[in-house]
Amino acid sequence: MESNLLDKLTILGESAKYDVSCSSSGANRAGMGRIGSAACAGICHSWTADGRCMSLLKVLQSNDCVYNCRYCVNRRTSDAKRATFEPHELADITMEFYRRNYIEGLFLSSAVRISPDHTAELMLKTLCLLREIHLFNGYIHTKVIPGVAPELLHAIGLYSDRLSVNVELPSSGSLSQLAPQKTPEHIFAPMRQITRTQFEQKTLRSAGNRDRFTATSASGWNAEAGDGFLEDLKREVAAEAGMRNLPALIDRRKHYKEKFAPAGQTTQMIIGASPETDRHIMKTSEALYRRFSMKRVYFSAYIPVVSDPALPPQFAPPNLKREHRLYQADWLLRFYGFTADEILTEDEPNLDYELDPKIIWALRHIEVFPLEVNTASFEELLRIPGVGSVSAKRIMQQRRIRAVRYEDLKKMGVVLKRARYFLTCVGKYYGEKELEPVYIRDRVLRESREAAARFSGLPTVADASEMANLPAPSVNADVPLLDANTIRASLSGTKNGAQISMFDALAPAEAGG
Amino acid sequence: MDYLYDGSFDGFLTCVHRHYYAKSPREKAEGIFVRDAYRGDLVRAAAFIETDAEKANAVNAAIAEKISGFDLERIYHVFCTETPEKEMKLLRYIRLGFRRGPGVGLLHGDPIVFEIQKAQRRLGTEVNRLCGLIRFSVVHSAREILYARIEPDNDVLEFLAPHFTDRFHSDPFIIHDLRRSKALISYGHEWYITELADEGLFERAADEDEIRALWRGYFDAMAIRERINPRCQRNMMPARYWKHLIEMRGE
Numbered sequence: 204m205e206s207n208l209l210d211k212l213t214i215l216g217e218s219a220k221y222d223v224s225c226s227s228s229g230a231n232r233a234g235m236g237r238i239g240s241a242a243c244a245g246i247c248h249s250w251t252a253d254g255r256c257m258s259l260l261k262v263l264q265s266n267d268c269v270y271n272c273r274y275c276v277n278r279r280t281s282d283a284k285r286a287t288f289e290p291h292e293l294a295d296i297t298m299e300f301y302r303r304n305y306i307e308g309l310f311l312s313s314a315v316r317i318s319p320d321h322t323a324e325l326m327l328k329t330l331c332l333l334r335e336i337h338l339f340n341g342y343i344h345t346k347v348i349p350g351v352a353p354e355l356l357h358a359i360g361l362y363s364d365r366l367s368v369n370v371e372l373p374s375s376g377s378l379s380q381l382a383p384q385k386t387p388e389h390i391f392a393p394m395r396q397i398t399r400t401q402f403e404q405k406t407l408r409s410a411g412n413r414d415r416f417t418a419t420s421a422s423g424w425n426a427e428a429g430d431g432f433l434e435d436l437k438r439e440v441a442a443e444a445g446m447r448n449l450p451a452l453i454d455r456r457k458h459y460k461e462k463f464a465p466a467g468q469t470t471q472m473i474i475g476a477s478p479e480t481d482r483h484i485m486k487t488s489e490a491l492y493r494r495f496s497m498k499r500v501y502f503s504a505y506i507p508v509v510s511d512p513a514l515p516p517q518f519a520p521p522n523l524k525r526e527h528r529l530y531q532a533d534w535l536l537r538f539y540g541f542t543a544d545e546i547l548t549e550d551e552p553n554l555d556y557e558l559d560p561k562i563i564w565a566l567r568h569i570e571v572f573p574l575e576v577n578t579a580s581f582e583e584l585l586r587i588p589g590v591g592s593v594s595a596k597r598i599m600q601q602r603r604i605r606a607v608r609y610e611d612l613k614k615m616g617v618v619l620k621r622a623r624y625f626l627t628c629v630g631k632y633y634g635e636k637e638l639e640p641v642y643i644r645d646r647v648l649r650e651s652r653e654a655a656a657r658f659s660g661l662p663t664v665a666d667a668s669e670m671a672n673l674p675a676p677s678v679n680a681d682v683p684l685l686d687a688n689t690i691r692a693s694l695s696g697t698k699n700g701a702q703i704s705m706f707d708a709l710a711p712a713e714a715g716g
Numbered sequence: 717m718d719y720l721y722d723g724s725f726d727g728f729l730t731c732v733h734r735h736y737y738a739k740s741p742r743e744k745a746e747g748i749f750v751r752d753a754y755r756g757d758l759v760r761a762a763a764f765i766e767t768d769a770e771k772a773n774a775v776n777a778a779i780a781e782k783i784s785g786f787d788l789e790r791i792y793h794v795f796c797t798e799t800p801e802k803e804m805k806l807l808r809y810i811r812l813g814f815r816r817g818p819g820v821g822l823l824h825g826d827p828i829v830f831e832i833q834k835a836q837r838r839l840g841t842e843v844n845r846l847c848g849l850i851r852f853s854v855v856h857s858a859r860e861i862l863y864a865r866i867e868p869d870n871d872v873l874e875f876l877a878p879h880f881t882d883r884f885h886s887d888p889f890i891i892h893d894l895r896r897s898k899a900l901i902s903y904g905h906e907w908y909i910t911e912l913a914d915e916g917l918f919e920r921a922a923d924e925d926e927i928r929a930l931w932r933g934y935f936d937a938m939a940i941r942e943r944i945n946p947r948c949q950r951n952m953m954p955a956r957y958w959k960h961l962i963e964m965r966g967e
Contacts, residue, residue, distance in 0.1 A: 208930065212930055212937075213934060213936075216937045216938055217937045217938075220937070220939075233882055238884070238886055238887075239883055240883045247848045247952070248848040249848070249935065250948075250949045250952045251935065251938045251939040251940075251949065252944050252949055253943040253944050253945050253949070254948025254949045255943075257935070257938060258848070260934075300931060302852065302854075302887060303853065303854070303931075304851060304852050305851065305931050305963075341883075506942050520942060521943060597824045600822045601822060601823065601824055601825060603822070607825070611824065611825025614824055614825050615825065
């Protein structure tokens with residue numbers, strides 16, 4: 204029995220590990236007479252040999268998939284080992300790991316077993332066991348299966364802290380090419396439902412709606428019907444555990460306010476399996492942030508786990524440098540007040556591998572600089588390469604008491620080897636020569652190479668010279684069957700290859716709702 | 717003159733009091749040391765400062781009132797770290813604080829403030845790390861309890877207490893600091909810290925090894941071969957913590 208469980212856990216963990224998100228952040232909740240809590244900042248519990256943090260027990264409920272997505276290890280035609288967790292097995296493992304402080308909570312995903320609804324029910328039962336029988340109060344992130352019934356999604360949302368639906372690929376053309384059973388509508392319908400339910404939850408939180416809210420009006424489906432089903436499930440789970448009533452029911456009426464996915468929703472897309480440019484990807488993620496109030500859009504560099512004529516060749520190393528630069532650009536979107544159009548222009552649709560997107564923007568807009576740190580606004584400070592939100596805040600704070608001197612900047616966390624070319628401090632400029640983009644680019648590059656050489660004994664992803672030699676799989680001649688230009692033209696519906704986000708196709712539906 | 721004290725926070729505050737009320741410049745503090753760890757030299761005079769709760773309270777109140785509650789907390793945090801010469805660094809910070817008032821914490825550029833910020837951050841980092849890196853084992857004593865061993869750089873036990881007490885209030889647990897022979901003991905919503913020597917007190921529960929094997933198997937399966945990056949792993953999870961991490965083959 205136990206060795207069987209170990210097999211299941213490794214098979215289903217192995218299949219889940221390509222999901223990027225592992226954050227346990229966004230929800231803050233004290234113990235409340237149950238086991239566990241959630242910390243808003245998230246807590247990492249371990250780091251795997253590839254350096255990614257492990258915060259949640261990331262597993263699939265089942266990897267027995269009926270879909271045949273071309274990039275996926277668990278596609279129907281692959282000969283992977285198959286396993287499925289019984290809800291009580293998974294709930295027990297989660298509890299045992301949690302009380303030993305191995306994990307911060309559960310990240311439950313699944314392959315599509317039999318049908319989306321069947322799979323979702325299995326997952327829901329696991330969550331119900333955890334929350335109602337084990338009184339588990341830790342973090343739960345649930346992956347939504349595309350095409351799931353809205354009632355099931357609502358019930359799952361009430362048990363979860365965070366929900367996510369993967370967009371999988373940055374454009375609908377690539378989606379139909381590589382994951383033919385998943386349609387944009389199946390992906391965006393749950394996203395829209397999550398966004399709307401959360402919006403309703405926020406606006407309806409008045410005296411009469413403290414414990415319950417109905418999602419009938421705007422979402423166009425009957426929440427009450429879904430609730431009846433949930434009550435049945437709870438009764439069934441209680442009976443199986445040998446209880447007449449669920450212990451949490453009384454508890455909930457008193458203290459526990461039902462909340463639908465308090466930590467919001469995220470999504471993920473695979474980078475480098477399809478030919479989109481970085482600009483297209485950034486525009487897509489910007490649209491996702493705006494339209495669905497996403498907390499995060501995750502990128503995962505494509506790892507060729509299966510060979511397929513429509514995909515980049517097997518054994519090509521994942522393009523980690525590109526993923527890294529995309530995340531930097533993502534940070535600029537979320538925390539630095541940049542727009543996708545500023546970061547990448549029509550003429551330069553791909554990110555520079557050698558330098559980060561912020562310094563590239565600064566070099567392109569050299570006329571704005573140098574900025575005087577003692578008079579620039581907070582927003583302007585954020586635009587200086589080498590100044591982050593923390594150091595910008597510190598500069599603002601100290602300015603209230605006394606002027607910021609050049610010597611202070613380093614102590615405030617400013618990265619001077621980049622920043623000094625773009626700022627003046629009490630009127631003095633500290634870059635060696637004139638303010639000239641080509642010269643600055645040269646200097647910064649040379650310094651970062653020297654720094655990398657100092658660590659050369661150790662292998663590092665950030666080793667610029669090594670990674671720069673890798674081919675960019677995005678617009679790659681090695682991709683058979685797909686011609687980059689025809690695909691781009693078919694995506695955009697125009698012949699000049701202008702990039703139009705797949706979300707534009709959804710615009711009328713969105714506007715109507 | 718060197719001041720020697722007993723290592724308690726009150727003892728340190730008494731030293732601060734003594735420094736301010738020294739009768740002559742010769743009697744001002746040039747160094748403050750814990751008595752047991754002091755290695756004196758022939759040139760400098762040293763005096764043991766008896767801990768005096770009344771004087772300590774006076775300094776405590778003065779800091780809270782004339783500097784700020786935020787800084788009092790910061791001073792206590794830094795006192796709980798293992799920063800070299802932390803006492804003199806703190807004294808300089810307190811003196812600067814009495815001169816500059818509540819804004820002292822915002823002088824990010826000042827070397828005195830910078831040192832203190834750095835030390836406080838080290839404590840915070842370690843507390844945050846340990847919230848994730850502590851590994852409990854289920855052991856049997858009179859009843860089932862959770863037991864974890866740690867060897868932290870700083871004296872972090874009391875800062876871990878609120879987090880774990882809130883999380884595991886229905887399970888009694890013990891976090892044992894082997895370096896300082898102290899333990900945090902908690903049950904229900906209450907906790908206390910006591911001295912505890914390391915004497916193999918407990919016996920592991922029957923299924924403990926099975927759960928550990930599950931965790932190890934899962935941990936190994938989660939690494940993505942194509943992205944292996946040991947340096948990144950070590951940056952995030954320093955090797956000095958591995959000794960007590962089950963997945964890193966500790967313990």
